[in-house]
Amino acid sequence: MKKTRLFHALVVVGASMTSGAIAATATVSVAMISGCDDDTSSAFYPDIGVPPIDLSVPHDLSSPDDLTSRD
Amino acid sequence: MSSDASTALDDDGRRVVAFVWSQRAIGERSTAETFRVVAAGLAALDAERELVALAERAIDDELRHAERCWRLACLYAERELPEPEALPLELPPYDGASEALRHSLHVVGQCCLNETTASAFLERVLQQATAQPVRETVRALLADEVDHARIGWAHLASPRLSTERRQEIAAWLPQLFAINARMWGRRPAIAITPALAAHGVPSWPTVDEVVATALDELIIPGFRHVGIEVVR
Numbered sequence: 039m040k041k042t043r044l045f046h047a048l049v050v051v052g053a054s055m056t057s058g059a060i061a062a063t064a065t066v067s068v069a070m071i072s073g074c075d076d077d078t079s080s081a082f083y084p085d086i087g088v089p090p091i092d093l094s095v096p097h098d099l100s101s102p103d104d105l106t107s108r109d
Numbered sequence: 110m111s112s113d114a115s116t117a118l119d120d121d122g123r124r125v126v127a128f129v130w131s132q133r134a135i136g137e138r139s140t141a142e143t144f145r146v147v148a149a150g151l152a153a154l155d156a157e158r159e160l161v162a163l164a165e166r167a168i169d170d171e172l173r174h175a176e177r178c179w180r181l182a183c184l185y186a187e188r189e190l191p192e193p194e195a196l197p198l199e200l201p202p203y204d205g206a207s208e209a210l211r212h213s214l215h216v217v218g219q220c221c222l223n224e225t226t227a228s229a230f231l232e233r234v235l236q237q238a239t240a241q242p243v244r245e246t247v248r249a250l251l252a253d254e255v256d257h258a259r260i261g262w263a264h265l266a267s268p269r270l271s272t273e274r275r276q277e278i279a280a281w282l283p284q285l286f287a288i289n290a291r292m293w294g295r296r297p298a299i300a301i302t303p304a305l306a307a308h309g310v311p312s313w314p315t316v317d318e319v320v321a322t323a324l325d326e327l328i329i330p331g332f333r334h335v336g337i338e339v340v341r
């Protein structure tokens with residue numbers, strides 16, 4: 039697996055803040071990621087890139103006022 | 110508006126860019142509240158003092174991000190927009206998990222998954238953006254998001270996290286992955302024209318590619334790095 043500069047910056051440096059790499063202690067299968075049962079439909083970890091944008095129906099982009107409306 | 114920001118954008122494009130950045134401002138403002146939960150959880154877990162401090166600082170970081178995104182939105186809108194307000198905080202309930210495990214799951218969900226994906230997303234946005242105000246904002250956000258992602262990886266690598274807890278966290282990963290995939294899969298039903306990438310709004314196929322690559326090259330190898338083997 040290619041290890042990118044970002045991997046090093048996030049994971050390697052992050053893990054080293056407490057202990058660094060550790061021995062394997064757990065295994066999990068996520069083969070069914072897209073189909074797994076997810077009962078947390080209201081779950082919400084918002085951040086950049088995942089804004090609750092819905093530009094589709096309610097927003098008339100010809101009106102500057104609609105720049106501030108949502109949902 | 111600076112000529113940099115307005116160049117090559119028609120009115121519709123400018124309004125879409127302003128709207129997207131205004132919604133990002135709301136997202137950042139809301140994330141400040143999520144980090145209050147993360148910081149409190151880490152403190153309750155008696156996590157390393159440095160991690161708790163980093164999570165507390167992240168609250169202020171996200172508030173600052175919200176302001177920067179809002180100012181950018183105002184720049185494109187060419188008027189002052191209402192300041193961003195936090196959305197109601199709705200965290201996954203993780204039914205059946207102990208209180209301590211829920212604390213860790215919030216840290217993993219927010220930091221190892223969302224902030225790691227966000228870092229990859231912002232890196233790509235920066236590669237495509239040419240408007241100087243956008244580049245300055247994205248650089249500032251990316252510098253902080255890297256730290257925010259590290260909180261999660263540091264927590265998972267901590268010797269204070271027992272083998273049993275790590276195994277419990279592993280069992281929840283399919284659901285955490287599904288939550289992250291769903292959030293990043295939210296799409297407005299409008300076309301993002303190629304010109305908008307210069308202003309920090311990449312195309313949806315680009316977002317899809319970034320999310321998939323982040324999973325393959327950062328998140329799954331990241332879990333492996335901290336002792337959780339993810340089998341696909």
